[in-house]
Amino acid sequence: MEKRNSRIGLVLFGIYLVLYGGFVLLNAFSPETMEKTPMAGVNLAILYGFGLIIAALVLALLYGWLCKSDDSEVTERGVDE
Amino acid sequence: MIYEATFEATAVFAVFVAITLALSFYLGSRAKSSKGYFTAHGEIPWFVNGIAFAGDYLSAASFLGICGMIAFYGYDGFLYSIGYLAGWVVALFVIAEPLKRLGKFTFADALDAKFNSRGIKLAAGISTLAVSIFYLIPQMVGAGVLIQPLLGLEHWHGVVIVGTVVIIIVVSAGMVSTTWVQFLKGSLLVIFSAVLTLMILARGFETSPGGGDRHVFASVGPVGGRLIPTENVKQYENSGDWPEMPVVRLEDPATNSKSVWHVELADIQQLPAFYESTVLPLEGNWRNKPFVRIQNNATGAITVWSIAGRQGDALMIHEAQYRTITSEGKELVNGVLKGDEKGEPELYPVGTVTRLPDGKDKTGPLGPLEFFRTLQNSEVMLWGSTTISDSAGESTVYFQKPTPGSHVLRPGEHPRFAGIRKKEPVEKLNFLSLMLALFCGTASLPHILIRYYTVKDAQSARKSTIVGIGSIGFFYILTLYLGLGAMTSGSMDVTNSNMAAPLLAKSMNEWLFAIISAIAFTTVLGTVSGLILASAGAVTHDLIQSVLKIELNDQQQVRVAKIASVVVGAVAILLGILFQDLNVSYLVGWAFSVAASANLPALVTILFWKGVTRQGVVAGITVGMTSSLAWILLSADTFTKVYGLSADSAIVPFSQPGIVTIPLGFVTLIVVSLLTRKP
Numbered sequence: 001m002e003k004r005n006s007r008i009g010l011v012l013f014g015i016y017l018v019l020y021g022g023f024v025l026l027n028a029f030s031p032e033t034m035e036k037t038p039m040a041g042v043n044l045a046i047l048y049g050f051g052l053i054i055a056a057l058v059l060a061l062l063y064g065w066l067c068k069s070d071d072s073e074v075t076e077r078g079v080d081e
Numbered sequence: 082m083i084y085e086a087t088f089e090a091t092a093v094f095a096v097f098v099a100i101t102l103a104l105s106f107y108l109g110s111r112a113k114s115s116k117g118y119f120t121a122h123g124e125i126p127w128f129v130n131g132i133a134f135a136g137d138y139l140s141a142a143s144f145l146g147i148c149g150m151i152a153f154y155g156y157d158g159f160l161y162s163i164g165y166l167a168g169w170v171v172a173l174f175v176i177a178e179p180l181k182r183l184g185k186f187t188f189a190d191a192l193d194a195k196f197n198s199r200g201i202k203l204a205a206g207i208s209t210l211a212v213s214i215f216y217l218i219p220q221m222v223g224a225g226v227l228i229q230p231l232l233g234l235e236h237w238h239g240v241v242i243v244g245t246v247v248i249i250i251v252v253s254a255g256m257v258s259t260t261w262v263q264f265l266k267g268s269l270l271v272i273f274s275a276v277l278t279l280m281i282l283a284r285g286f287e288t289s290p291g292g293g294d295r296h297v298f299a300s301v302g303p304v305g306g307r308l309i310p311t312e313n314v315k316q317y318e319n320s321g322d323w324p325e326m327p328v329v330r331l332e333d334p335a336t337n338s339k340s341v342w343h344v345e346l347a348d349i350q351q352l353p354a355f356y357e358s359t360v361l362p363l364e365g366n367w368r369n370k371p372f373v374r375i376q377n378n379a380t381g382a383i384t385v386w387s388i389a390g391r392q393g394d395a396l397m398i399h400e401a402q403y404r405t406i407t408s409e410g411k412e413l414v415n416g417v418l419k420g421d422e423k424g425e426p427e428l429y430p431v432g433t434v435t436r437l438p439d440g441k442d443k444t445g446p447l448g449p450l451e452f453f454r455t456l457q458n459s460e461v462m463l464w465g466s467t468t469i470s471d472s473a474g475e476s477t478v479y480f481q482k483p484t485p486g487s488h489v490l491r492p493g494e495h496p497r498f499a500g501i502r503k504k505e506p507v508e509k510l511n512f513l514s515l516m517l518a519l520f521c522g523t524a525s526l527p528h529i530l531i532r533y534y535t536v537k538d539a540q541s542a543r544k545s546t547i548v549g550i551g552s553i554g555f556f557y558i559l560t561l562y563l564g565l566g567a568m569t570s571g572s573m574d575v576t577n578s579n580m581a582a583p584l585l586a587k588s589m590n591e592w593l594f595a596i597i598s599a600i601a602f603t604t605v606l607g608t609v610s611g612l613i614l615a616s617a618g619a620v621t622h623d624l625i626q627s628v629l630k631i632e633l634n635d636q637q638q639v640r641v642a643k644i645a646s647v648v649v650g651a652v653a654i655l656l657g658i659l660f661q662d663l664n665v666s667y668l669v670g671w672a673f674s675v676a677a678s679a680n681l682p683a684l685v686t687i688l689f690w691k692g693v694t695r696q697g698v699v700a701g702i703t704v705g706m707t708s709s710l711a712w713i714l715l716s717a718d719t720f721t722k723v724y725g726l727s728a729d730s731a732i733v734p735f736s737q738p739g740i741v742t743i744p745l746g747f748v749t750l751i752v753v754s755l756l757t758r759k760p
Binding site: 005006009010012013016020023024027028029031034035037040041042043045046049050052053054056057059060061063064067 | 156159160162163166167169170171173174175178179450453454457458487490491492493501502509512513516520539540543544546547550551554557558561
């Protein structure tokens with residue numbers, strides 16, 4: 001079960017790495033794109049930045065939720081203490 | 082600027098700090114009497130633990146440094162917020178769970194369990210010491226920043242006070258910054274930042290020709306410029322023999338072409354505003370600059386003005402400010418001796434909106450997205466600075482830079498990040514390097530992951546991390562509002578970006594200012610004492626007992642730890658004073674680089690690679706740590722801000738080491754491991 005958790009962790013990490021990497025590379029190699037205002041008159045730099053912060057929270061929630069079904073580990077830890 | 086203490090600020094501050102300290106001592110002594118540090122924390126509810134994550138992580142440096150950088154340069158400071166939060170994702174998904182599976186709490190524990198070698202203990206002990214000290218620098222600089230406007234003291238006084246108080250606390254009692262105190266600080270910091278943000282939105286924007294002290298910065302003109310032909314520019318550049326008049330470089334944004342102009346002194350003298358004054362010829366290092374020096378005939382005081390404009394338009398002369406440290410060590414502001422009390426000569430506060438959309442002069446309350454939309458279509462007055470030395474001493478000129486809101490909200494306005502707007506890929510490395518270090522740094526900081534283990538089971542640990550990420554993320558979103566609010570608050574000190582958040586609060590309300598400063602200050606105290614204890618522990622356990630094999634009884638151990646605390650504290654005070662001119666967030670970026678270069682390779686390979694050897698770990702830590710430290714000490718930023726040398730004499734090509742030294746650490750570790758692998 002712990003294997004499964006760490007696999008979930010690595011998959012979610014991969015997703016975030018792509019999002020973060022995209023942000024950094026876009027900033028570095030195409031800063032003009034970041035100046036565009038695609039939504040509500042707010043530029044992409046701010047939207048993407050806020051998006052990354054929200055994505056971190058969503059992925060963390062997802063991680064907590066996916067690992068939650070994992071009862072065996074909880075009882076195992078419970079016995080320890 | 083001149084800072085004066087007010088009674089209410091001092092009172093609120095004193096009460097707040099006293100309560101936190103008392104609470105820390107009380108809870109700290111209770112934690113000691115129970116079964117031990119970690120079991121005591123086993124009873125902490127996950128939600129409290131999650132907010133305590135925020136209390137631990139949101140050091141004064143994040144708060145002060147990020148807000149300051151946003152207030153002075155716009156969006157670029159927010160890149161730090163994004164990077165710091167991203168680091169959490171790495172820590173949670175990649176490092177925390179596997180490390181827990183090893184049954185170990187920290188990096189040093191994990192290393193120890195696997196190898197139990199003196200060499201590794203030495204390397205890990207030194208790297209803990211190096212990272213802690215580097216992390217201490219921004220905290221100390223931040224402490225000085227908080228004390229200055231609050232109690233009206235000099236920056237170095239603040240650093241010395243904090244250092245001394247913490248050393249006394251650590252030596253006499255040993256303060257364990259408990260979960261409950263961190264919970265309290267974390268929630269107060271987030272709540273009051275949210276209050277401040279709501280006040281910023283309620284205030285909206287208002288155009289103003291000057292800062293909060295009602296000083297109106299004059300603009301005079303227009304004045305005609307004369308184009309200097311390209312061959313003459315080349316000639317001047319080669320000989321260094323520029324004419325004794327202002328030289329302005331203009332850019333045509335449409336064609337991206339640049340041209341160099343000069344302005345005749347006689348043309349400036351003819352302007353009605355300067356009838357009573359004399360326009361001085363520019364000598365020495367003042368040549369080849371867009372400045373003009375004007376002497377008041379009555380008082381003899383010299384003011385500095387900057388000349389700016391757009392290609393094709395007439396040039397305008399804007400009032401600048403300057404501060405001179407004379408060769409005798411006196412401080413002059415705008416050509417006169419700086420005063421000691423309010424009302425006497427000082428630099429004027431700055432930070433205004435100069436134009437709002439649709440020609441309005443006031444917006445009224447704004448929504449959270451409307452705030453950005455309005456700023457996007459406005460113009461704000463930022464301030465640039467240049468240092469010029471002449472026979473009178475060294476002067477720093479602060480000049481107005483009218484900047485479109487759309488530029489403030491885009492990346493790449495900060496001089497250190499301006500490289501991303503250049504074509505050469507090499508210019509972008511500083512930015513990439515920083516973002517990599519922030520991403521990898523959190524998981525490598527020795528004191529951050531510990532809290533993951535302080536709740537009763539794995540599920541609570543995950544839940545509290547989620548609460549932590551939520552509250553830290555929420556706070557980081559607020560930093561953008563706080564920074565931009567500070568930028569337009571009319572209360573910024575041109576000489577110091579770290580001061581932005583406290584001064585913003587002060588422009589709103591004296592009480593709020595006192596409360597926010599007190600929260601930030603207690604955070605500094607907690608972080609500093611924690612770091613000093615960690616370093617003292619590294620010295621006593623890792624270096625003296627394990628490496629030198631000196632047996633110490635309990636009493637001797639305590640004595641050695643106390644001596645180590647005093648030494649580390651003294652070093653931190655000294656470095657805090659030396660590095661005071663650097664933005665604290667920038668300094669934290671360096672601490673992250675050192676942590677990531679030294680510790681991440683060892684941490685990741687121990688968790689995920691069976692082939693790792695003892696020699697490999699020692700080599701990886703040593704090379705990662707020394708290379709990143711050396712890189713920082715040889716960088717342009719340290720050269721200019723600490724040694725006082727010119728940026729051109731710096732040895733490394735860019736200031737942030739991460740992109741070179743993190744891979745270097747990994748490569749060293751892997752190569753040495755492969756070479757020393759047993760068949």
